[in-house]
Amino acid sequence: MQAALLRSGRGDEAAFAEFYDSAAGFVYGIVLKVIKDPAMSEEVSQEVFLDLWKLAPRFEPSKGSVKGWVSTIAHRKAVDRVRSEQSRRNRDEQDLRDRPRDYDVVVETVTQRMEYGDVAVALETLTDTQREAVTLAYYGGHTYREVAAMLAVPEGTIKTRIRDGLIKLRDQFGVTA
Amino acid sequence: MTADLHHLAAAYALNALSTRERRAFEAHYPDCGICGREVAEFRETAAALAEGVVVEPPEAMRARVLAQVSQTRQLHRPVTDIGATRRRGGQWKRGLVGLAAGLLLVVGGVAVASRSGADQTEFAALVEAPDAIVTALDPTNAGSTDPSSTDPSSTDPGQATVQVIWSAELGTLAVLASGLDELGQDETYALWLLSEAGPVPAGLFIPSETGEVHELQVLGSGEPTGWGITIEPVGGSDAPTTEVLYAGSV
Numbered sequence: 001m002q003a004a005l006l007r008s009g010r011g012d013e014a015a016f017a018e019f020y021d022s023a024a025g026f027v028y029g030i031v032l033k034v035i036k037d038p039a040m041s042e043e044v045s046q047e048v049f050l051d052l053w054k055l056a057p058r059f060e061p062s063k064g065s066v067k068g069w070v071s072t073i074a075h076r077k078a079v080d081r082v083r084s085e086q087s088r089r090n091r092d093e094q095d096l097r098d099r100p101r102d103y104d105v106v107v108e109t110v111t112q113r114m115e116y117g118d119v120a121v122a123l124e125t126l127t128d129t130q131r132e133a134v135t136l137a138y139y140g141g142h143t144y145r146e147v148a149a150m151l152a153v154p155e156g157t158i159k160t161r162i163r164d165g166l167i168k169l170r171d172q173f174g175v176t177a
Numbered sequence: 178m179t180a181d182l183h184h185l186a187a188a189y190a191l192n193a194l195s196t197r198e199r200r201a202f203e204a205h206y207p208d209c210g211i212c213g214r215e216v217a218e219f220r221e222t223a224a225a226l227a228e229g230v231v232v233e234p235p236e237a238m239r240a241r242v243l244a245q246v247s248q249t250r251q252l253h254r255p256v257t258d259i260g261a262t263r264r265r266g267g268q269w270k271r272g273l274v275g276l277a278a279g280l281l282l283v284v285g286g287v288a289v290a291s292r293s294g295a296d297q298t299e300f301a302a303l304v305e306a307p308d309a310i311v312t313a314l315d316p317t318n319a320g321s322t323d324p325s326s327t328d329p330s331s332t333d334p335g336q337a338t339v340q341v342i343w344s345a346e347l348g349t350l351a352v353l354a355s356g357l358d359e360l361g362q363d364e365t366y367a368l369w370l371l372s373e374a375g376p377v378p379a380g381l382f383i384p385s386e387t388g389e390v391h392e393l394q395v396l397g398s399g400e401p402t403g404w405g406i407t408i409e410p411v412g413g414s415d416a417p418t419t420e421v422l423y424a425g426s427v
Contacts, residue, residue: 011251017243028234030227042238049242051412054252054381063362068220071227072190073412079192080414119229137193138226144193163187166219175221 002066009056016053023052026067027074034078034141044081048074079141122172130165133158186212190219196418199410203361250395252381299393303351306344312404314339314423337388339423341368341404343396352382354390363411370396371403371424379404381413401427 001022007015027048032041051073059069123131136147144162148155182205188194189202206212303309316337337356344350352368360366365383369376379401380394406423 009251013243013247016246017239020239020242024239025231025233026227028238029230029232032232033227033230038235042234045234046238046242046245048412050245050249053246053249055411057251057253058383064217065221065224067224067228068217071224072192072220075223075227076192076410077412080410080418084415119226122225134191134226137188138191138223139230142193143195144188145195147193159184159188162191162193163184166187166190166222169225170218170222173222173225175218175225 001070002061005052005056005059005066006061008053009059011057016056019052020049023066023070027070030071030075031078033139034075035082040081041078044078045074048077051077075138075141082141118173122169125172126165126168130161130168133161134165134169137162182206183209183212186215187219190216190223200408200419203363203410207361248395250393252383253392299349300351303342303344303347303349303393306347308346309342309344310427312341312343312425312427314341314404314406314425317421317424337423339390339406339425341425343401343404343427345400348396350379350394350396352380352390352392352394354384355388357384357388357390359384359386359388360408364408365411365413366390367407367409367413367417368394369405369407369417369421370399370401371405372400373402376405376417378413378415381409403427 001019004015004019004022008019024045028041028045031045031048032038035041035044052070055073059066063069123135126134132151133144133147136142136150137144140147142150144158145155147153147162148158151158182202185194185198185202186206189199189206192199194202202212206216337354337358339352339354339357342351342353350368357366360383365381367381368379370379377399379396379399380392382390382392382394384390403424403426405417405421407417407419407421409418
């Protein structure tokens with residue numbers, strides 16, 4: 001993925017096609033996870049790839065991995081789309097009442113999907129409340145404030161759960177920077 | 178506020194901060210050794226979480242992406258980059274100052290030296306296009322009207338010069354600027370086409386080390402009544418997420 005991206009950064013479209021083939025599932029997967037609607041996810045993923053093409057000359061391997069860079073851009077774009085759609089809609093009582101259901105769905109599908117693999121194993125090492133906070137924030141695309149409101153838990157507590165959860169995951173994944 | 182910022186790296190890496198907090202944190206962490214390292218580590222951690230939900234997209238997406246790519250200009254490398262510096266050359270950078278100071282100099286034939294020949298030709302074509310409209314953008318002082326702003330990186334925006342040259346016929350625009358504030362590592366300036374339908378993204382750009390911008394953008398369609406500039410997260414946004422810093426009417 002990295003070699004193809006670096007060549008893409010010099011305007012090589014064939015290299016970008018190669019990069020696309022190695023990154024498409026990674027980008028679309030996280031966008032779909034956050035947005036849920038397949039059509040909108042495809043639209044946003046396309047925008048993400050266009051951004052990646054434009055930004056490719058500025059990718060610096062010394063500052064982090066390709067996957068870290070790509071997932072940051074893809075996830076943020078997905079989250080921003082969800083939030084701008086939300087603010088367009090009326091945030092009325094109904095919307096608030098819908099949220100707890102939304103939350104159940106997120107946690108369920110995450111657990112289902114990840115019955116295998118390193119990610120599932122790593123998530124298992126978290127406490128239930130840490131796992132809940134991390135997955136609602138990352139896979140659900142919610143701000144920590146929203147997570148706090150959804151769970152009726154103080155914001156500071158959610159911040160701590162997210163932080164402690166990520167530290168544990170970081171160590172599980174053996175991430176070093 | 179600042180003491181609090183140190184604890185936001187994890188939520189930031191998961192994009193779980195509000196826009197305001199995100200901005201505040203982005204102004205803070207590049208200069209904070211601890212937060213900077215944490216952001217890097219937590220980003221890699223988040224990438225591993227993304228790894229757990231890989232789903233292949235519909236086949237048709239590939240052709241659409243690649244078709245768009247072939248019509249889309251890449252951003253330039255920052256001038257600090259050795260390769261880019263060599264490519265552009267000092268002469269070009271000196272030329273920029275003149276370009277930003279006034280379009281007449283450009284029309285008058287100031288050497289638009291080096292860089293790629295294609296760029297140079299396109300730029301000249303834009304400047305000489307009969308329908309080219311030059312708009313000077315003025316600071317809105319958005320930054321200074323916000324008393325709660327603790328962003329240490331925001332300085333007086335009044336010193337910058339920003340111009341947009343646009344030709345509907347060529348479907349191209351250029352942003353010329355000097356004296357723009359430096360951005361955080363995860364930020365980009367965004368140009369917005371202002372119209373009755375609201376702001377439409379019109380390209381992203383990052384100033385050189387000396388605050389200069391010389392960027393050509395392809396503009397598919399749109400009938401601008403004005404232009405605006407905001408700071409957005411890298412990759413841009415669908416709609417402005419921060420206050421407009423510079424604006425001008427066409």
